[in-house]
Amino acid sequence: MGIKERKNRERERRQQQIMVAAKRVFSQKGFGKATMEDIAREAELSPGTLYLYFKNKDELFSSLSLRILQYLQLRLEHVFRSDELLSPDRKVRALKDALYDVYEFDSLMLINLFHLQSSETLKNLSPKFLADMNDLSRKSLDIMANIFKEGVDAGIFIENHPVALADIFWGMFSGLVLWEESKKLISGDKNYLKETLEIAVDILVRGIHKDFNKSERGGGNG
Template sequence: MGVAERRAREKEQRREAILDAAKEIFSRKGYQGATMEEIAARAELSPATLYLYFDNKSQLYASLNVKMLAFLCHRVEQVAGQKGLEPLEKVRRLAQAMHDVYTFDPLILINVLHMQASQELMDLSPELKEQINSMAARALQVMAGIFQQGIEQGLFRPYPPVALADLVWSVFSGLVLWEESKRGFAPEKDYLQDTLELAIEIMARGVSK
C-alpha cells in the first residue's frame, strides 16, 4: 500500500508541476497563444506526457482555473468567516485578502479573467464548465455576503451586494491588468495594496452627497 500511496503522491505532484508550468505560460501568452509544447518544456516533460494528466489543452486550462478559483474562494471565505468584525473592517480585510492572493501569485487573476472571457470558445466538458462557474459564483457570493451586512446596517450604499462584489473584483482586475500591461513607470510599492483597500472601502461605503 505504501507503494501505491507514494505512486499517487508522485502523480499528484507531477500534476501540480504541470499546472504551475501552464499558469506561467498561459499568463504570458494567453490561451490561444500558449502551446502545449511550451508548457511541456517549462515542466521539463514531453508534450505527450501532458496528455496523461489532462485530456486536452482546454481541459488543462480549465483545471488550472479551478485550482486558482479554489484558492481565491478559500481566502475570501476565511475573511467572511471571521465573526465579530465590523462591516468596514471586514471589507478592509477583504482587500487585504485579495492583495494576498495577488502577491502570492500575480498571475491568478489574469488567468481567471481570461478564462471568463474565453470560456465560450472552449469545448469544455459540461461538468468542468459547471465547476468553474459555480466556483466563480461562490467567490462572488461570499464577497457579496461581506457587503450584505453593511448594507443592512445602512453603512454601505444600497447597491445589490453582488453588484458590489462584482465591482470590487473588476476594480482589482483592472488594477492588475493595467499593472501588467504597462512597462515603464511602476507605481510605488504600496500603491496597489493601498489603493485597492481605499477603492473597496469607498465604493462600498459610498458618499454622502
C-alpha cells in the same frame, strides 16, 4: 478503496507537477508562445503524458485559472469566517486585502483568469470543467456578497441592491488589476495597484455607508 485513494493522490501529484511546469513556462514565454513540448520538458515528462492528465492545451491552461480561483475562495472564506468579530467596514477592507493577496500570490494567473473569462477559450472546455469554474466563481461571489449583506443587515450599509455590490467590488478589482498592468506595459510605469485599490475601497465604503461620517477612513491593511 485504499488503492483507489492512492491512485487518486498519485494522479493529483502528477497534475500538480504539470501545472507547476506549465505556469513556469507560460510566465517566461507568454500565453501564446508556450508550447506543450516546452511544458513537457519543464515537467520532465513526455508530451504524450500531458494528455493523460489534461484533455488539451486549453484545459491545462484553464486549470491554472481554476487553481487561483480555489486560492481566492480560500482567502475569502478566511475573511468571512475567522474575522467574524470585525465590523462590516473592516471586513470590506479585509476583503480588499484578501484580493490583493491573491494578486501578489500569482498576478500572472489572475490576469490569465480575467482573460479567460469572456474569451473563446471557454468554448473549448469540457462541461465538467466549465461547471467547476462556475461553481468556484459563484462561491467566491457569494462570500463577497455575504460580507456586504452583513453590513446591510447591521444597518450600516445602504440597502440599495445588496446583490450587485459583490459584482461591483470584483469588477472594480479585476478592472484595476488589468488597467494597472496595461499602463505598466504601455508606458513602462510602476504599478500603483495597491494604492489605487486603497483609494477605490475608501470611496466605495463611503459610498455604501448610510452615514458616511461614521465610516472609518484608511483602515488599512495591518
